[in-house]
Amino acid sequence: MTRYTSATPDDRREMLDAIGVSSVDELFEQVPEPLRLGRPLALPGGMAENEVYERLSALAERNADAEAQVCFVGAGMYDHYVPAIVDAITSRSEFLTPYTPYQPEISQGGLQVMFEFQTAMSELTGLPVSNAGLYEGPSSVASAGYLAMGATKRRRFVVSRGVHPHSRETLATYAVGYDAEVVEVGLEDGLTDAAALAAAVDGETAAVILQSPNFLGAVEDVAALGAAAKEHGALLVVACDPMTLGILKPPGECGADIALGEGQPLGNRLDFGGPSFGFFCATEAQIRRMPGRIAGETEDVDGRRGFVLALQTREQHIRREKATNNICTAQALNALGAMVHLAWLGRRGFRELGELLVQRTAYARERLAAVDGVELLHTSPVAREFAVRLDAPVGKVLDRVAERGIAAGYPLGREYPEFDDGLLVAITERRTKAQIDELAEALGAAVAAEREGVTA
């Protein structure tokens, strides 16, 4: 009885009496003797709060976070500034501690937030229906595949190599389960090879899956690429970076049936990769096939406006093996963070931020391209991230630049062996011109040192 529990010895006695047993052990007798552990867990004893704090601080200090290193790494998660009001609101107990809103009358706060969030994501993507969020980006792609199979009764996905490697890999993992084939289409100068895509799509294709800006940062012509999907009755699924949707044509206007993506850039910190959320929007036609929670508007018995979980008949707790998805606990708090961030940015700020990213990215791209030993990996248009090639081993260059307090970018080699010399560089509003200039300088120096064989 310490810290988080309250049963005093007196309480225990009274409670055991009421139950009619003489010890708690008796209650555990339903566990057959051989299955009882019979020894303490081999874990350390409890610690005082300040000791736990010190222990975890000490671990945290062994990480080079974006406070310690200037972070040009992106690849789906970005070092955006999360406004202080996001933390202030998401840390309120009333949002932090409830369960999924199964009792709507006492969950109007959370439900209205979902409704507002759905509206925002619908606005961003240009599609009429949004859910209240999924786990994160890549698994949302896999969920879109599952939806497409259900919608088309087909089992084949045509996926651009520009789609995030984690998304492609996750899709492949899931596809083994729900038994679908995944066909990949290559890139040309950073963009999906349109001819190859058209050739790959056929009457058995459930979905064409694109990403824009794609993993190499290039802005795809989604409408043009998507034509092949339309032609063969496949769904067009578009993964996108929400932070670019203030300036880029929304997927909904490009013919997408589903637009989804990693939500982290909106109001969520990096957190070494999670928790964040995935957003998932679709056409009206798919509303009853959507995965995840959806809040809907309704009225109470007195006619007051209110919100509830709508269309629950899609979900596992009602439909069980026939559910449109197995998701239950999702990422409500993270979606709240996104909503607050979006409200804070507002209609103008959101567009301005998109413009700012494009301008600084264009500058950085030009600046880096001018560095000896650095060249562009592709010349296609980009929004907030771009790829370069280094004339020296990428890992070694990154180590050298790290010494100067800079995380220069994401090395492409593991996931794109064809770009073993490639580096993906991301820009946020936190990356100042001075930092970009310093990156250029540091990259140049590091490449030069590697070429000259100087020991680091």
Added chain:
Amino acid sequence: MTRYTSATPDDRREMLDAIGVSSVDELFEQVPEPLRLGRPLALPGGMAENEVYERLSALAERNADAEAQVCFVGAGMYDHYVPAIVDAITSRSEFLTPYTPYQPEISQGGLQVMFEFQTAMSELTGLPVSNAGLYEGPSSVASAGYLAMGATKRRRFVVSRGVHPHSRETLATYAVGYDAEVVEVGLEDGLTDAAALAAAVDGETAAVILQSPNFLGAVEDVAALGAAAKEHGALLVVACDPMTLGILKPPGECGADIALGEGQPLGNRLDFGGPSFGFFCATEAQIRRMPGRIAGETEDVDGRRGFVLALQTREQHIRREKATNNICTAQALNALGAMVHLAWLGRRGFRELGELLVQRTAYARERLAAVDGVELLHTSPVAREFAVRLDAPVGKVLDRVAERGIAAGYPLGREYPEFDDGLLVAITERRTKAQIDELAEALGAAVAAEREGVTA
């Protein structure tokens, strides 16, 4: 119209129309032309939120805080661990943003907290009446002086040299205003010189002011020292460190009329010295002379229990020049932090913490005293802080130890020229045995190096 304000150009037009003026400038015409500034303020332009954050982070990084350096500095403010629930509760808008509870019906949260806080401080000090907090420690001493003058119609304070130098200096500053004489009594082996004190108190003495543990960490025999005050009808004012009141005899049981002190150790971070709060408790006899807000219990028209600001007739907003004190805005949020911390510690934890401090302090004192070049400044009993003498210039030793990531203590020289070689070392529950051992080692090495004239 940006960020924190909402008046759009449309709003402005409508509002100006309703007022019947054509511009805001017209409203400023009541300021005579020559007094209008007529130029922009010579301050930088506004910054984006992330820019302000970066700017202030950069400043913060230039401070060696207790996260960066192991902190053995005390002298009235201590590096205690503030439990996470303190921040969680004090950061709630409902506590953070209201004004002083002038409308009790919508301020029951804050008022009940004050009532609970008063109860806690009354328990700690052993005196029946507590206010809801004053600015901080030293100015509370000055306010006690003011009270004592009102209560006794006398103008003379006898103050131990063991009282915090900041308190003595603040008292002196105030005394020039309210025209009182301050007489100081010296120390013997770290304790107030009892004979000198007895000799100094006379029939003109309004108050005898002591501190226990005193500034050198020594636990005073308050009851014995206070006898002189009783004898001459002076009030006995005792400053104390709240963290020691789980184990030390409370001032109320030692005959104190007033017990007060710096509240920072309870639930308040160091904050480079503030904001924190002062606590102020007294006997029933002084209740109508108390400074500051006091919450009291009452009922509403339906008989519901409720709380209000009681005894407001003492205060400046009612009594103006006849008020018992001029204080208005005080430190309510800081007192809340203290209350949450005390509730978290609880009856047992509070005592255990006191014991922990005494044990670790005893160890540290012994450990340091065994170091070559370090000796005890006094041998009187201590609770959580103690003074040593160094056989090398204190400032230089501190610089050397700082290089090893340790803030070794508070140098006594400025305020006690007689202890120019003195160092005050404080212990909290955050200071582990390993850190104490390292301090001993580092101090020994630094003193030795200084003695040998090694360049730092």
Added chain:
Amino acid sequence: MALTETPMQAERARTIYEKSKEGRRAAVLPSAEVPEKPLADLIPENLLRSEPPRLPEIAEPEIVRHYNRLSRRNFDLDSGFYPLGSCTMKHNPRLNERVAALPGHARLHPAQDPRRAQGALELMWLLQESLGEICGLPHVSLQPSAGSHGELAGLLLTRAYHADRGEERTKVLAPDTSHGTNPASVTMAGYEVVKVATDEVGGVEMDDLRAKLAENAGEVACLMLTNPNTLGVFDENIAEIAALIHAEGGTLYYDGANLNAVMGHSRPGDMGFDIVHVNLHKSFSQPHGGGGPGAGPIAVSDRIEPFLPRPQVVRREGSNGRGPSFDLEFERPKSIGRLRGFQGNFGVFVRSYAYILSLGGDGLSEASETAVLNANYLKARLAEGRAGARLPIAFDRHCMHEFVLSGKPMKRDLGLATLDLAKRLLDFGFHPPTVYFPLLVEEALMVEPTETETKESLDAFAEAIEKILAEAEDDPDLARNAPYTTPVRRLDEVKATRQPVVRQPL
């Protein structure tokens, strides 16, 4: 003056879009700082958006007010008793939030080079080790994002395990008491569900199990079980069940949603399970956030290990006197692959590891003990008086950390559905238990008090139930029309599904 509405009811819902006014804003952004070019010079016009999304336009003070006021329209765990069965609504320590927010955690990029993220990887490794010990299964992957994700992972592991042995199996057994995510995961993983019946003491009906195994001989890939199950009952036949499944070549999957009953007392691995998921947002105190985030790490036995998702956090012994180091292992040839981006919900790992450190092994074991004590006490309280008569326990035996009542007699005798009781509880300031689950129990009420509740809260809850049943004897409409005091009264859920309005029209 008579009250016609509570203050909150009087405040009708308005969305943030309805508070928007053109030209207002909260964000001020940095200037570009760099030479700017026309947007269309950088990105072809046809790929650009013509109109920005219609996000709200509103200054910061009103955003804060909007969400602060909205927040108070939620009931939360920090306001009162929340005995939502199967959800383990235990206290969420704020220490965990504090340590998760340290910049070294919160601002660490997931693609940071492992050599520069040693603290994070060590923390993950320590959590893996801890969960392995608690589950009695040595290999842990932290990747799954929640329980259901863990289930899917477990089934994909099962598939990979069988495929590796050259087998293809098509059926997964699950009891009729199983949680909805179990069958949903089965379908998503490409299997077919075969239901197994429940016996008279709430466990798996052994004859039915044997029959289903026989019927589907050679086809059964896995049996998914919760133990204690969703009735709060520990299945005493578990060893035999495990033997049967293993004899058939299937895997045994442990839905860890109820792990809070047995931490430090009994381990799924020791019971014979091959794969376990753990809901960190249940037993390990991650706040639920109104519907997430959570995390659903899986622990597995040696034979399943080769198939674990990629990348895996590994510890490498140091050489030349250097300490150990931690890495992400991508080269796992038999791995089922990724289940998501990067390494998982790290922020949740920090919180849960802080929780494990705080309690220690003893504290975890004590937590389970108290959870079981609290549940049995509340069950005993509810076996008295009107509740005892109208809301009998579904399976009358000691329970573990939760128990299930049936509202059938209440419905029959008083005309009160379980839903009515739940809604009336709202007026008493309680979150109701889980209702209408498990499906097996008619008018089910599933009650899980957790260890962090006081006896006083349990007593107050029992008294509220008694009171509601008493008042219903006089006037059943009182509950049928409840709630009265909530921010909105009973809502029309059917309408929201029939004519879905799922976004604000703008």
Added chain:
Amino acid sequence: MALTETPMQAERARTIYEKSKEGRRAAVLPSAEVPEKPLADLIPENLLRSEPPRLPEIAEPEIVRHYNRLSRRNFDLDSGFYPLGSCTMKHNPRLNERVAALPGHARLHPAQDPRRAQGALELMWLLQESLGEICGLPHVSLQPSAGSHGELAGLLLTRAYHADRGEERTKVLAPDTSHGTNPASVTMAGYEVVKVATDEVGGVEMDDLRAKLAENAGEVACLMLTNPNTLGVFDENIAEIAALIHAEGGTLYYDGANLNAVMGHSRPGDMGFDIVHVNLHKSFSQPHGGGGPGAGPIAVSDRIEPFLPRPQVVRREGSNGRGPSFDLEFERPKSIGRLRGFQGNFGVFVRSYAYILSLGGDGLSEASETAVLNANYLKARLAEGRAGARLPIAFDRHCMHEFVLSGKPMKRDLGLATLDLAKRLLDFGFHPPTVYFPLLVEEALMVEPTETETKESLDAFAEAIEKILAEAEDDPDLARNAPYTTPVRRLDEVKATRQPVVRQPL
């Protein structure tokens, strides 16, 4: 079902002590780690406490619930309109909280060697410079802890200034509209207050001022003024007033509580003031915290500078190519000395400096403009309809950032006291204006909307007043018995003073 109470009213107040149960606890402390000795070996028995203080015994979850629930019994600025006159209830940006919490600020010991606290000292110096520019007075001390502390400081500075010139003066002039802290500070500083009357446009009555100066020739140490004053009126004679006081050898003290009206528009120093205090918790967005903390820095002219409190933050130019450094200057021979421990409420300085950086010079000036616009608009709205008739403006002219209405006609015609109106406003979800201050105005209502309110809020407030006055025409008891919907209804304040119960009996 008819509502008899709101849910909050139904929840009767219980203190944390009443929720205590012996043996419960939240804190787990580290072990001593060191060899332990009997306490009495370390500290003489007679100095030890026999019984620990009776603090509550309660586990963490219930502490959190207690204070969370309590918090909701407060109305706060983040919930709604808070036009509390003289208090400048402007938005409290959360950015400021974030930067104040950075460990480099929050865990910095105040006795850290200045060479190892350069960031903190630079921040203080930058804030001093900024406030100096805003006030038009070059020397700033950040030490005072709030406005009233600044007032005391100002008066002690005045005394020191005169003493330095060999003068002893005994009187301080203050208008009858002055805030209570002004006369209270005067007394504490050992002076006597001489009241100055207000003229028909709300300013200092010049003839009375001249008369009082003549009556107290050679005795007047200081005149304390608020400008705009507590009527929201800018005193147009300020230059003449300053000249009169200065001619008499007195100092002119500016109570900066109303600085929010004139930032970037007019500066106290330029008006002729010698000493100004600034309430950082008003104009500079430090949250009020339910009654503090705040800070009351003072800015002074050259002639006052030598007397400023000790220590003072100073900037020293670097030599040998090094940049400037910052230090605490203790050697100030003419200083009045310390007003408190250490260097002041540094956490407040961080917040206010963040606010100044966020808005910049232009933003501050715009803030004052909008504050004045909002006040005049609300004044115009309240000059219409019933409010115009029953609640006339005390001094009918454009106001600055606030204005004062008189409830005298309302009381006379409807039998409604200002207090009744205030209490009824609570039912409408508004914090009432300041009431019964300034004393000069009968049944005063002092309204300060601040710049961070929307036009919609101002309109809603005006409509609520109109509605209350309308309903009072039918039934004045409605307001006289208000409020109805607050957590408690009207409280007996007299009882609390007559028979004070100021702590929980245990």
